[in-house]
Amino acid sequence: MTRTRFHQGLDHLKESLLTMGGMVESSLEQAVRAYRERDQALAQKVLEREASINLAERDIDQLALDLLAMQQPMAVDLRFILAVIKSNSDLERMGDQAENIAQRALEVSALPPLELAFDLARMAALSMQMLREALDAFVAEDPDAAQRVLLADDEVDQINDEAFEAVQRAIRRNPDQTRQALDALVVARNLERVADHATNIAEDVIFWTRGADVRHRANTATND
Amino acid sequence: MTRTRFHQGLDHLKESLLTMGGMVESSLEQAVRAYRERDQALAQKVLEREASINLAERDIDQLALDLLAMQQPMAVDLRFILAVIKSNSDLERMGDQAENIAQRALEVSALPPLELAFDLARMAALSMQMLREALDAFVAEDPDAAQRVLLADDEVDQINDEAFEAVQRAIRRNPDQTRQALDALVVARNLERVADHATNIAEDVIFWTRGADVRHRANTATND
Numbered sequence: 336m337t338r339t340r341f342h343q344g345l346d347h348l349k350e351s352l353l354t355m356g357g358m359v360e361s362s363l364e365q366a367v368r369a370y371r372e373r374d375q376a377l378a379q380k381v382l383e384r385e386a387s388i389n390l391a392e393r394d395i396d397q398l399a400l401d402l403l404a405m406q407q408p409m410a411v412d413l414r415f416i417l418a419v420i421k422s423n424s425d426l427e428r429m430g431d432q433a434e435n436i437a438q439r440a441l442e443v444s445a446l447p448p449l450e451l452a453f454d455l456a457r458m459a460a461l462s463m464q465m466l467r468e469a470l471d472a473f474v475a476e477d478p479d480a481a482q483r484v485l486l487a488d489d490e491v492d493q494i495n496d497e498a499f500e501a502v503q504r505a506i507r508r509n510p511d512q513t514r515q516a517l518d519a520l521v522v523a524r525n526l527e528r529v530a531d532h533a534t535n536i537a538e539d540v541i542f543w544t545r546g547a548d549v550r551h552r553a554n555t556a557t558n559d
Numbered sequence: 560m561t562r563t564r565f566h567q568g569l570d571h572l573k574e575s576l577l578t579m580g581g582m583v584e585s586s587l588e589q590a591v592r593a594y595r596e597r598d599q600a601l602a603q604k605v606l607e608r609e610a611s612i613n614l615a616e617r618d619i620d621q622l623a624l625d626l627l628a629m630q631q632p633m634a635v636d637l638r639f640i641l642a643v644i645k646s647n648s649d650l651e652r653m654g655d656q657a658e659n660i661a662q663r664a665l666e667v668s669a670l671p672p673l674e675l676a677f678d679l680a681r682m683a684a685l686s687m688q689m690l691r692e693a694l695d696a697f698v699a700e701d702p703d704a705a706q707r708v709l710l711a712d713d714e715v716d717q718i719n720d721e722a723f724e725a726v727q728r729a730i731r732r733n734p735d736q737t738r739q740a741l742d743a744l745v746v747a748r749n750l751e752r753v754a755d756h757a758t759n760i761a762e763d764v765i766f767w768t769r770g771a772d773v774r775h776r777a778n779t780a781t782n783d
Contacts, residue, residue, distance in 0.1 A: 400637055407631045413624055420644060503737050510734050513727050520741065524748070 344402045355391040356470040362433035367459040370440040381437035388430035395423045418543035425532040432525040449515040453501040458494040462526045465533035478544045484537035491530040498523035568626045579615040580694040583650045586657035591683040594664040605661035612654040619647045642767035649756040656749040673739040677725040682718040686750045689757035702768045708761035715754040722747035
């Protein structure tokens, strides 16, 4: 097995991860749209895609293991493979969040809509943008771009806190719409987790490209 | 670097993972107790331990990378190292759940307690038992023991669904206790995630020891 074959394998691994990223992005976008527009057919489509995302996760892990078994990789290649393994797991869990949101979409579709004083649309846009930018940073092998992803997480967390307050107020005002309010809270928490996973991927890119472990130092790093 | 040194390294990696598992177990147990008994000092203790758990995660990843760089591992050792890397990440995220529960404990400590018609204590006991048994299966390298962990997840999911209903009813009955009810819902979801992470660890043990990937086939497997 030549060094070149090994590097072709690394390229293939990266492409597979990005393909999976695209599937997850698409699921998240559709799940949020299904929830906001009460589109049952679209929600169903998200649920059906879940199996393919799970399969893709398995294939990527297997590719990574095959590469590790192929030869004794250099440090930077090892860090890359580790970043793929971890990002792969984050993407799959984002797929789970999309699935959860799609399930809520099915549930609320029969209920009257409820106006809530927090910006779910912005939260969704931000968390999906974080995913997109984390994947772009992966492609570009750009730790600075990855670093910028970490900044957006604070705003998502803030909207999530606002959601908690907004849901409380909405319930006091309309106790008969408690169900929709709780559903909205759960969707907000799903999106907050999407942003967390995007943060993890960005940190993996930084770890891989810089060799430094930024996890658990994100706050310090972004306060520079 | 001899084969023996490498195997000592693998043993050290396993011990480090189990030590981290012990820290996370302890944090979860204390976080739930702090929440149920409204013990602010105990909640604070959980929050203080978070930094050590994060450090432990980083050290374990580095150990795993060093071992991968040391020599070309055999397939079973590769699977073991991959299982450690993934379980390590699950343990750290369980630590995050403990942190979240401890934060809720601090928040509710000033509010009057609220009786809810779902069994939070049982949910906590089940999810922590799943973690304990997943770690035991890791030590024993026992895929059958790991398989049994997967069975418990259904009951946790069921209590989580009951929590959603119970919280709705409680809010309709006592709208002025909406805050406590939402907090309980969030804690229930944290515990449900703990059980999910324990399931992931159990699946990693099965993958490592049997070489088969059981992820996303758990339902089929447990219906045998």
